[in-house]
Amino acid sequence: MSEQYDVSRVRIATPADVRPAAENLRDIAAAMGGLRVAICHNIAVNQSMEDADGNVLATSVFGWTFEEDDRWWRSPRLALKSPLPTACRYESEPFWCNAEGFRTSLPNPMLDMLDRADFVRRGLTPAAIVVPVHLPFGQIGAASYVPADRNKLDLAQEFDAYAVQLGVLTRHFIAGYVRSMCNRERLPVGPVLSKREVECLRWASMGKTDDEISLIIARSRATVRFHMHSASTKLNSVTRSQTLFKATQLGYISFSGGSFNGGSARMVA
The missing domain is CATH 3.30.450.80 (Transcription factor LuxR-like, autoinducer-binding domain)
Known part of the structure; x- marks a missing residue:
């Protein structure tokens, strides 16, 4: 150049x-x-x-x-x-x-x-x-x-x-x-999501309910809710959709090569 x-x-x-x-x-x-x-x-x-x-x-x-x-x-x-x-x-x-x-x-x-x-x-x-x-x-x-x-x-x-x-x-x-x-709202940079939290978010991003996720990962509904709540706290979000949005922005989940109808989302542990 x-x-x-x-x-x-x-x-x-x-x-x-x-x-x-x-x-x-x-x-x-x-x-x-x-x-x-x-x-x-x-x-x-x-x-x-x-x-x-x-x-x-x-x-x-x-x-x-x-x-x-x-x-x-x-x-x-x-x-x-x-x-x-x-x-x-x-x-x-x-x-x-x-x-x-x-x-x-x-x-x-x-x-x-x-x-x-x-x-x-x-x-x-x-x-x-x-x-x-x-x-x-x-x-x-x-x-x-x-x-x-x-x-x-x-x-x-x-x-x-x-x-x-x-x-x-x-x-x-x-x-x-x-x-x-540009002044942007800062996303949290310290906390790191666990593999199980990412797995739950991955299935939630495909539209699965907590009951459905519990059957898929063979854990109780309470355990799924615990992981979802933990991810929400780490990402400083107040709703399920906001948690999924921030997790996607940070690259923990992705819809590349997948779909909402049974395709797989990329998971980053």
């Missing part, structure tokens, strides 16, 4: 680093064939990225205006309606897309099933290189690198040349921004 694309240029350690890092990211993208930056640290919230003085980066650094097609950072429905952030929920590596489809370095059949109808209106761009950033606790950030020329629909050459660099730079920028600028 050349000095121009050195990650130190976009690294954020304090709020004061946000603006110069954003300016460097803007300049790097512009040097990559005139790409513009549309970036979001959390696709689940309608919250603009700002510098230490409260200036919105989208307008003050990345050059987006308040014209109808430019107000992507102010749209609360964009994360639900746009095919770009939707694809970021199913892909963790950079990809490029237009109305004809999503292109990734390795095949991802799930992207082929996404709705691309009315792509330009819903995505606010004819084409983009997109970098998903999957952060701890299920948070997803994303950056779209779009051509300044809105008539340019094919980004295959730019993707081949710059996807790796953009992936590294974007992840450093967003991760640093979140650490420096």
Whole structure:
């Protein structure tokens, strides 16, 4: 990676680093064939990225205006309606897309099933290189690198040349921004769930009742309730659903490769 694309240029350690890092990211993208930056640290919230003085980066650094097609950072429905952030929920590596489809370095059949109808209106761009950033606790950030020329629909050459660099730079920028600028409710980091607590949570995540779990693991209902309560206390949660949610965020249980109808969830002891 050349000095121009050195990650130190976009690294954020304090709020004061946000603006110069954003300016460097803007300049790097512009040097990559005139790409513009549309970036979001959390696709689940309608919250603009700002510098230490409260200036919105989208307008003050990345050059987006308040014209109808430019107000992507102010749209609360964009994360639900746009095919770009939707694809970021199913892909963790950079990809490029237009109305004809999503292109990734390795095949991802799930992207082929996404709705691309009315792509330009819903995505606010004819084409983009997109970098998903999957952060701890299920948070997803994303950056779209779009051509300044809105008539340019094919980004295959730019993707081949710059996807790796953009992936590294974007992840450093967003991760640093979140650490420096976002106040999150802290999840407990000290307590560790026991193997039996995780086992009970695993079956509960599949919709099993305490009575059903007791039959499955050959323990009494009281024992199951004890393990569920212990896990709840360790995770500082007050309801069963909150306990399962936090356990999933921390990676104790997962629905990868499983289902609610009898599939197996991954268990971490």
